[in-house]
Amino acid sequence: TQLLEQSPQFLSIQEGENLTVYCNSSSVFSSLQWYRQEPGEGPVLLVTVVTGGEVKKLKRLTFQFGDARKDSSLHITAAQPGDTGLYLCAGSRGSNYKLTFGKGTLLTVNP
Amino acid sequence: ETGVTQTPRHLVMGMTNKKSLKCEQHLGHNAMYWYKQSAKKPLELMFVYNFKEQTENNSVPSRFSPECPNSSHLFLHLHTLQPEDSALYLCASSQDGGGIEPQHFGDGTRLSIL
Numbered sequence: 509t510q511l512l513e514q515s516p517q518f519l520s521i522q523e524g525e526n527l528t529v530y531c532n533s534s535s536v537f538s539s540l541q542w543y544r545q546e547p548g549e550g551p552v553l554l555v556t557v558v559t560g561g562e563v564k565k566l567k568r569l570t571f572q573f574g575d576a577r578k579d580s581s582l583h584i585t586a587a588q589p590g591d592t593g594l595y596l597c598a599g600s601r602g603s604n605y606k607l608t609f610g611k612g613t614l615l616t617v618n619p
Numbered sequence: 620e621t622g623v624t625q626t627p628r629h630l631v632m633g634m635t636n637k638k639s640l641k642c643e644q645h646l647g648h649n650a651m652y653w654y655k656q657s658a659k660k661p662l663e664l665m666f667v668y669n670f671k672e673q674t675e676n677n678s679v680p681s682r683f684s685p686e687c688p689n690s691s692h693l694f695l696h697l698h699t700l701q702p703e704d705s706a707l708y709l710c711a712s713s714q715d716g717g718g719i720e721p722q723h724f725g726d727g728t729r730l731s732i733l
Contacts, residue, residue: 538719550727
């Protein structure tokens with residue numbers, strides 16, 4: 509059983525469209541991170557959320573942590589081809605080092 | 620040079636070969652990690668070192684043997700691998716072993732077992 513479910517698995521959209529991807533779990537996480545991985549590269553951290561209900565914005569990206577700290581969403585406004593990549597969510601269940609990753613959402617933004 | 624560097628970037632080996640993957644971080648971090656990334660699977664944590672001590676072995680087969688000679692270097696020694704071990708192997712580091720801290724990843728070694 510996968511601890512973190514990400515949806516959709518694949519998403520292909522046109523430049524300028526808005527989109528939302530989701531990261532859901534039946535477990536509570538003390539913090540949740542979002543990473544973006546581009547082809548041929550390692551994941552790069554986008555944001556960390558720690559408080560239930562927290563909303564963080566990074567330019568055109570808006571991240572939300574669910575009130576119960578079991579789920580998170582990433583909304584991208586006016587997507588650009590440079591947003592193309594694999595979006596991974598990863599949760600931590602305490603002060604230890606162990607991150608649990610989802611399978612990711614592979615986003616393609618077509619010009 | 621900054622960040623996390625992994626070598627080689629690509630490796631093709633037979634099942635009877637012995638090879639090693641290398642990871643080096645120039646960030647002054649104290650924790651280092653090995654992950655396996657396979658198609659259609661989540662990133663799988665393999666090993667964790669914190670201040671050069673191994674603190675996690677996530678039920679990894681003994682054909683994978685990690686080594687951390689100092690806080691800046693991490694190796695993954697490979698021997699008698701199986702075709703299902705073909706994957707992208709990612710190294711990461713973080714300041715310490717706290718789950719909230721960002722992990723900085725290298726670009727990985729793409730491993731193919733013939």
